[in-house]
Amino acid sequence: MPRLYSDILLDHFRKPRNQGSLSAPAISYEEFNPLCGDRIRIEVELSGDVISAARFQGDGCAISIAAASMLTEMIVGLRIGDDVSNDDLVSALRSDIPPARKKCALLPLEALRAGFERYRPRHSGRK
Amino acid sequence: MPFDVSRIREDFPILRQRVHDRPLVYLDNAATTQRPASVIAAISNYYSADNSNVHRGVHDLSERATRSYEEARVKVQRFLHARDPREIVFVRGTTEAINLVAQSYCRRLIQSGDEILVSAMEHHSNIVPWQMISEERGAALRVIPINDQGEINLDDFDKLLSDRTRFVSVPHVSHVLGTVNPIKEIVEMAHRRNVAVLVDGAQSAPHLLEIDVSDLDCDFYAFSGHKLYGPTGIGVLYGKSHLFESMIPYQGGGDMISSVSFEKTIYNAPPYKFEAGTPNIAGVIGLGAAIDYLKLIGSEAATAYEQELLSYAMSSLSEVRGVRVVGTAAKKAAVISFVVENVHPHDVGTILDLEGIAVRTGHCCAEPLMRRFGLTAVTRASIAFYNTKNEIDSLISGLARVRETFN
Numbered sequence: 001m002p003r004l005y006s007d008i009l010l011d012h013f014r015k016p017r018n019q020g021s022l023s024a025p026a027i028s029y030e031e032f033n034p035l036c037g038d039r040i041r042i043e044v045e046l047s048g049d050v051i052s053a054a055r056f057q058g059d060g061c062a063i064s065i066a067a068a069s070m071l072t073e074m075i076v077g078l079r080i081g082d083d084v085s086n087d088d089l090v091s092a093l094r095s096d097i098p099p100a101r102k103k104c105a106l107l108p109l110e111a112l113r114a115g116f117e118r119y120r121p122r123h124s125g126r127k
Numbered sequence: 128m129p130f131d132v133s134r135i136r137e138d139f140p141i142l143r144q145r146v147h148d149r150p151l152v153y154l155d156n157a158a159t160t161q162r163p164a165s166v167i168a169a170i171s172n173y174y175s176a177d178n179s180n181v182h183r184g185v186h187d188l189s190e191r192a193t194r195s196y197e198e199a200r201v202k203v204q205r206f207l208h209a210r211d212p213r214e215i216v217f218v219r220g221t222t223e224a225i226n227l228v229a230q231s232y233c234r235r236l237i238q239s240g241d242e243i244l245v246s247a248m249e250h251h252s253n254i255v256p257w258q259m260i261s262e263e264r265g266a267a268l269r270v271i272p273i274n275d276q277g278e279i280n281l282d283d284f285d286k287l288l289s290d291r292t293r294f295v296s297v298p299h300v301s302h303v304l305g306t307v308n309p310i311k312e313i314v315e316m317a318h319r320r321n322v323a324v325l326v327d328g329a330q331s332a333p334h335l336l337e338i339d340v341s342d343l344d345c346d347f348y349a350f351s352g353h354k355l356y357g358p359t360g361i362g363v364l365y366g367k368s369h370l371f372e373s374m375i376p377y378q379g380g381g382d383m384i385s386s387v388s389f390e391k392t393i394y395n396a397p398p399y400k401f402e403a404g405t406p407n408i409a410g411v412i413g414l415g416a417a418i419d420y421l422k423l424i425g426s427e428a429a430t431a432y433e434q435e436l437l438s439y440a441m442s443s444l445s446e447v448r449g450v451r452v453v454g455t456a457a458k459k460a461a462v463i464s465f466v467v468e469n470v471h472p473h474d475v476g477t478i479l480d481l482e483g484i485a486v487r488t489g490h491c492c493a494e495p496l497m498r499r500f501g502l503t504a505v506t507r508a509s510i511a512f513y514n515t516k517n518e519i520d521s522l523i524s525g526l527a528r529v530r531e532t533f534n
């Protein structure tokens with residue numbers, strides 16, 4: 001049985017990967033959980049329609065921070081609009097996340113999806 | 128006679144269970160308390176033996192239901208030391224009581240440019256109804272500040288009181304900080320300017336257990352049954368008779384009228400004019416049973432015991448490294464909010480849950496208060512008279528587990 005807070009989750013919480021911001025992100029979106037006050041911003045840089053870099057900033061619990069950190073690693077190389085499924089992200093945490101805390105794990109994914117939805121490619125007419 | 132907590136615990140069937148294979152340690156009493164068997168039995172007996180609508184039938188069942196319903200009103204009246212049972216209106220809870228006053232009392236009273244005062248420690252339910260009215264009437268909501276211990280300074284309150292002040296609504300006891308506010312003084316100061324005061328008693332009813340609205344001289348007092356060891360979906364609004372007389376109801380329907388024609392309706396007298404529709408009869412009867420129970424165990428002894436647990440918990444917590452208590456008022460009820468260094472309250476809550484310990488985590492419906500202390504969330508342990516020192520010890524060792532996990 002997986003532990004509640006697996007070593008990999010704790011590792012991503014203690015040493016978050018890709019924390020910070022990008023200088024010119026194509027997508028930048030912050031999702032807020034009004035029930036607990038957690039907020040996670042996801043930023044994505046594109047090269048064509050492929051994600052070339054991702055960053056997150058956030059204020060949240062160990063689960064949401066670790067999930068955001070992992071998500072930024074999982075999406076590099078994906079095409080815009082490619083979906084990371086809820087299950088993929090939750091299982092990457094390798095933890096026994098209680099039902100009441102699933103929304104913490106999914107907060108970064110919701111930020112990413114909302115960012116995708118709002119994304120309008122800039123017309124690169126000049127070049 | 129010392130307070131016999133092990134006997135008290137036998138009255139609460141829900142406490143005899145294990146959660147995640149540990150004995151349940153219920154420390155979320157500020158969210159809702161548990162109910163003694165006598166309350167559960169009163170509700171069950173009502174449905175098994177007397178269920179009927181009130182104030183309507185000539186038949187025996189209806190008379191019995193009506194009698195129990197009105198007896199409960201008298202129990203509440205005595206519990207609050209109100210002068211008259213007609214000053215007791217049954218509502219769904221504190222939230223509905225506050226909305227009733229906002230709509231039925233303040234809406235006609237408030238003019239553009241007026242001010243309504245609340246405090247920095249409010250539950251959202253004592254903010255939003257006033258914002259709605261303020262917005263509609265062009266009035267402003269002003270906030271009585273608190274100090275770092277979580278106390279209202281009466282001089283600050285005095286400075287905010289002005290000719291524009293039209294209404295004051297403050298909590299008796301803070302649901303996050305535990306602060307017991309100087310209600311009598313606040314009421315006196317507001318009354319000198321002819322301003323009426325509502326007291327949000329949601330948290331005082333469970334902890335103080337001795338409430339005297341006549342002595343406080345407040346104009347309105349609101350509380351919820353489910354935080355007083357009674358059922359959910361039932362609450363009380365106390366209001367002074369002359370205010371209830373002058374107020375117009377904000378819900379129309381059956382029971383609140385004395386005659387209806389398509390041209391004109393004549394409202395019933397208080398309290399009925401505020402109790403439109405079939406009320407929560409079982410809830411009222413259950414609330415009456417909860418008040419009986421509190422009388423039986425002796426509210427003074429229960430409060431003294433709770434205060435003993437509070438000091439024990441506060442001194443135990445002060446020895447846990449990395450734990451900081453938010454709310455250290457000199458007059459404090461048994462509600463303890465705290466933060467654990469570098470650990471989010473949700474993670475604290477989840478780890479404690481695995482140890483069988485139920486606490487509240489999050490902003491506790493008090494976002495402005497969180498902001499006042501530079502926080503987004505806290506962990507809150509709230510104590511009732513059925514808790515024990517052993518359970519406080521469990522909380523402390525649970526917190527050691529929290530630190531182990533994250534260090």
Ligand SMILES: Cc1ncc(COP(=O)(O)O)c(C=O)c1O
Nearest residue numbers: 220221222250252302327329351
């Ligand atoms: C101080 C305070 N006021 C109001 C409320 C709202 O009570 P209810 O949800 O029972 O209406 C609560 C409940 O948490 C509270 O603690």
